[in-house]
Amino acid sequence: MTDHPLKLRNSATGETSAFVPRDWRLGAESPRVRLYVCGPTVYDRAHIGNARPAVVFDVLFRLLRHIYGAERVDYVRNITDVEDKINDRAAQLYPQMPPLEAIAKLTEETTAWYHEDMDALGVLRPTHEPRATAHIPGMVEMIARLVASGHAYEAEGHVLFSVDSYADYGKLSGRSLEDMIAGARVEVAPYKKNPMDFVLWKPSSEAHPGWDSPWGRGRPGWHIECSAMSRELLGEDFDIHGGGSDLMFPHHENEIAQSCCAAPDHGFAEVWLHNGMIRVDGKKMSKSLGNFFTAQDKLSEIPADVIRAILLNAHYRDELDWTEAVVDQARAILNRLNRLADRARRAGITPDADDPDVIEEVVERLCEDLDTHGALRALHRFAGEALSAPDSEAEALQQVVDTAVFLGFGLSFAEADGTGEAQDHDAVIAGACARLDAARQARDFAAANALRALMNQAGLVVQTGKGGTTAERGVDFDPAALEALK
Secondary structure: OOOOOOEEEEOOOOEEEEOOOHHHHHOOOOOOEEEEEOOOEOOOOOEHHHHHHHHHHHHHHHHHHHHHOHHHEEEEEOEEOOOHHHHHHHHHHOOOOOHHHHHHHHHHHHHHHHHHHHHHOOOOOOOEOOEHHHHHHHHHHHHHHHHHOOOEEEEOOEEEEOHHHOOOOOOOOOOOHHHHHHHOOOOOOOOOOOOOOEEEEEEOOOOOOOEOOOOOOEEEOHHHHHHHHHHHHHOOEEEEEEEEHHHHHHHHHHHHHHHHHHOOOOOEEEEEEEEOOEEEOOEEOOOOOOOOOEHHHHHOOOOHHHHHHHHHOOOOOOOEEEOHHHHHHHHHHHHHHHHHHHHHHHOOOOOOOOOOOOOHHHHHHHHEOOOHHHHHHHHHHHHHHHHHOOOOOHHHHHHHHHHHHHOOOOOOOHHHHOHHHHHHHHHHHHHHHHHHHHHHHOOOHHHHHHHHHHHHHOOEEEEEEOOEEEEEEOOOOOHHHHHHHO
């Protein structure tokens, strides 16, 4: 808990202001904070750009739980498991399989991949993770409302939203309808009244997923899915809607239009948050440029905590440029945190999950429009101060460890559960330090350098000072590599 007010910059207004959840303003008996974030469309491996909103809004989820209590935060992140990209990918991968079976196989497989990757990155599972296919009746009912109120129309088996019927269309992205028509890639269809009208329902062949509806067998358009799922799980009005800036138009613009028209006495989401995109060495990430990579690609190369630090070591609203320098910065942060965690473990200190002692300055930075960059800088400084003390105070170690885990870092506490194994590792490391010092004293610098190289290869952070050599586990610590040091 903190007394520092949470301030957020609302993409819909461009203003930063104090955030007070609806239920607290209205004096609800059992108040809750309600957060919705657009989740993955499960047709392939999540790329690193998909990982950024998952990690960014995971920190917001953690912060809201810290401020209001874990039991009072409802976080919904959907799974889009019906979409034409899924159909096309399933047909490509499993051409010999019946289409519906192929689609089911693909969505189950890719959903499992997404969970595996996000779990590795320290992303908490949301309170609710609805699948679009489980909420079709709610979508049909919502579309029927729009048709009945004149905001949608049927044409050649399709149901389309009429953008001309909603005067505020384009307000979120700050675009006029004329600009949107000029700059958008829109489906050319003779049955549209306006080129910007978007699909709410489309007909399905037997090769595609389909459900019965007043307009025939078909499937929902992408935009209506999020509107229906947020409405069913969070209500007609909720606090925060998040997602990548690439979704602002048309997805979020369309969500607002259809949701507000289906429930004209309600306002849908009050605060909109959008994270910036990822570039690679200053260029847009693209398969054609050869700079496209998945979360799994990087997880196989870089420790998960380092990737998480990269994704958080810039303000969430800013573009993030993935460079070697950025990777090195994140690695330095995690090396320091893991060294401190190593010292804490040896002192018998482990993270307090029930009542963490979180550094207040870190919380304050997060309360300033989710300033994760500032929060990491503060944590890095506190960790350095704790490490520089000859005899680190248990309270300082506990606080830094608790704060790192609060920010979603796993750190190297795995050895703490197997104390015998941890003690064996400590003995090997201590022996290597002693041998290195002995080699230096004997002026056998070749032997000392060779031993230091082996210690570095094991992921140890080695430091030699007036008091001799010390080594602590770094972010790349590999217990198996200690065999070479015995």
